[in-house]
Amino acid sequence: MSAQREMKEKNLWHTPVTIIITVIGVIAIVALVTVAVLQNKPLHQKYKYGIVLDAGSSHTALYIYEWPAEKDNNTGRVEQTHSCKVKGPGISSYASDPVKAGESLSECMQEAQLKVPKDRHQETPLYLGATAGMRLLNIENSSASDRVFQAVGEALQKSPFSFQGARILSGQEEGAFGWVTVNYLDDRLSQGLETTGALDLGGASTQISFISDSFDGSESPANSVTFRLYGNDYNLYTHSFLCYGKDQVLRLVLAHLTQSGLGNVADPCFHSGYMETKNYSVLYDSPCVSDRKPSGAPATFTHSGRGDFLQCQEMVKKVFNFTNCKYSQCSFNGVFQPLVQGPFGAFSAYYFVMNFLNLTDTSIPLEVVKEKLTRYCATPWNEIQQQHPKVKVKYLAEYCFSGTYILTLLTEGYNFTSESYSDIKFIKKIKGSDAGWTLGYMLNLTNMIPAEAPDTPLLPHAGYVSFVTVIALLLFVLFIVSLRPLWPSCSKQPQIV
Numbered sequence: 001m002s003a004q005r006e007m008k009e010k011n012l013w014h015t016p017v018t019i020i021i022t023v024i025g026v027i028a029i030v031a032l033v034t035v036a037v038l039q040n041k042p043l044h045q046k047y048k049y050g051i052v053l054d055a056g057s058s059h060t061a062l063y064i065y066e067w068p069a070e071k072d073n074n075t076g077r078v079e080q081t082h083s084c085k086v087k088g089p090g091i092s093s094y095a096s097d098p099v100k101a102g103e104s105l106s107e108c109m110q111e112a113q114l115k116v117p118k119d120r121h122q123e124t125p126l127y128l129g130a131t132a133g134m135r136l137l138n139i140e141n142s143s144a145s146d147r148v149f150q151a152v153g154e155a156l157q158k159s160p161f162s163f164q165g166a167r168i169l170s171g172q173e174e175g176a177f178g179w180v181t182v183n184y185l186d187d188r189l190s191q192g193l194e195t196t197g198a199l200d201l202g203g204a205s206t207q208i209s210f211i212s213d214s215f216d217g218s219e220s221p222a223n224s225v226t227f228r229l230y231g232n233d234y235n236l237y238t239h240s241f242l243c244y245g246k247d248q249v250l251r252l253v254l255a256h257l258t259q260s261g262l263g264n265v266a267d268p269c270f271h272s273g274y275m276e277t278k279n280y281s282v283l284y285d286s287p288c289v290s291d292r293k294p295s296g297a298p299a300t301f302t303h304s305g306r307g308d309f310l311q312c313q314e315m316v317k318k319v320f321n322f323t324n325c326k327y328s329q330c331s332f333n334g335v336f337q338p339l340v341q342g343p344f345g346a347f348s349a350y351y352f353v354m355n356f357l358n359l360t361d362t363s364i365p366l367e368v369v370k371e372k373l374t375r376y377c378a379t380p381w382n383e384i385q386q387q388h389p390k391v392k393v394k395y396l397a398e399y400c401f402s403g404t405y406i407l408t409l410l411t412e413g414y415n416f417t418s419e420s421y422s423d424i425k426f427i428k429k430i431k432g433s434d435a436g437w438t439l440g441y442m443l444n445l446t447n448m449i450p451a452e453a454p455d456t457p458l459l460p461h462a463g464y465v466s467f468v469t470v471i472a473l474l475l476f477v478l479f480i481v482s483l484r485p486l487w488p489s490c491s492k493q494p495q496i497v
């Protein structure tokens with residue numbers, strides 16, 4: 001009898017209905033988890049590209065940016081994947097032969113064609129932005145600057161990329177986009193963190209941009225740029241000083257020096273033993289200094305070095321005008337500037353120069369930095385050349401001047417103190433992308449930074465899959481438990497002996 005019952009119980013557990021329900025249950029759970037995994041898996045990554053040409057006063061550089069295709073207009077990272085330095089000078093130097101300006105870009109454009117996958121060429125936007133060199137040419141000779149743009153535009157139109165135009169950036173744009181780049185690369189914008197100020201030193205202009213608690217734009221609207229990025233409002237202070245890039249300031253200093261000693265210039269910003277014959281007309285061939293050309297000057301002058309940091313600093317100070325500030329506070333030349341605030345990233349020539357001089361460590365007290373520079377400037381020119389046989393002589397000759405200018409600009413010009421100097425970081429790249437205005441410019445033109453914070457999924461993909469799996473397993477266990485009445489041990493009747 002009991003054997004018969006056991007048989008029946010076993011049969012109950014093994015009834016076709018129970019087996020079918022169990023199998024369907026298992027299949028359903030496996031299907032649910034599989035769909036959860038596959039449906040929400042990030043799609044196979046496809047990339048989009050953007051190209052920006054930075055037509056600076058001293059040279060042109062091409063940058064290629066890349067970002068995951070399904071993440072544009074999102075917080076998806078845009079990264080620089082390639083850069084190419086155009087051989088030769090900046091496009092403004094081709095004023096007398098504009099076609100050459102276009103031709104000079106061809107090598108880097110060829111390189112870009114190899115770096116961007118062919119099937120993406122047509123949809124890849126290509127921008128050219130020109131800065132202070134073209135601003136100066138435009139002031140000096142606007143039709144010559146138009147001809148340069150015409151030639152450059154024609155050359156770029158021939159590329160397989162989607163050419164979006166070549167134009168001069170305003171100083172305000174140059175400053176603001178440099179700030180956007182630095183803060184975007186540091187994830188400060190998407191996370192609403194405290195921002196970093198941006199210091200950019202070029203050959204012909206220099207920019208300073210930062211957020212100040214005491215600046216709302218009302219005192220000097222011309223220095224104010226407002227943004228709404230990822231749901232946060234920013235009121236940025238920015239200023240670009242045309243003619244205060246390091247090449248133009250060198251002209252300004254030399255112009256001062258040549259006022260007194262015609263024919264012979266003993267320059268404290270160059271090493272002793274340095275001696276070059278230079279052309280007056282070349283020195284004064286810039287709107288930054290052209291009004292200062294001494295009358296009756298000979299064709300050439302001898303530029304010789306004296307290697308004296310303190311005297312060099314005295315000369316450099318002369319290029320700043322500290323009188324006539326009509327605001328509550330100014331940097332120089334009557335330009336409003338609130339007190340510098342927060343961390344700063346200093347890039348372009350700030351980095352080239354301070355890196356060469358081994359002075360990028362801003363935890364070194366400012367006084368010690370000045371002592372080191374004093375010793376460097378006092379080193380004779382032949383020793384400097386022996387120590388750096390591979391460095392371009394033009395760059396090498398100017399590092400004493402450039403270092404002195406940088407320290408003077410920061411402390412006397414922008415009012416960085418011995419304490420706030422350590423808030424500056426001399427940087428070239430952030431996470432593999434060059435610091436500069438180009439990335440910010442492209443992000444803006446491609447609407448890649450949303451004004452509002454994008455909706456983010458409640459759970460990341462891995463969290464979502466784990467959640468579905470756990471719930472599915474729980475349901476499965478519940479289902480098995482619900483079949484308990486059919487379990488052999490539970491369905492056993494009490495034995496009547």
Ligand SMILES: Nc1ccn([C@@H]2O[C@H](COP(=O)(O)OP(=O)(O)OP(=O)(O)O)[C@@H](O)[C@H]2O)c(=O)n1
Nearest residue numbers: 056057058059131132202203204205348349352
């Ligand atoms: N290894 C290097 C490379 C460049 N430079 C100097 O750095 C300056 C150029 O800086 P850059 O930021 O490239 O200027 P541009 O963009 O060309 O100029 P601007 O922004 O004013 O248009 C030039 O004076 C150049 O001599 C340097 O001292 N050492």
Ligand SMILES: [Ca+2]
Nearest residue numbers: 056131202348
């Ligand atoms: Ca520049």
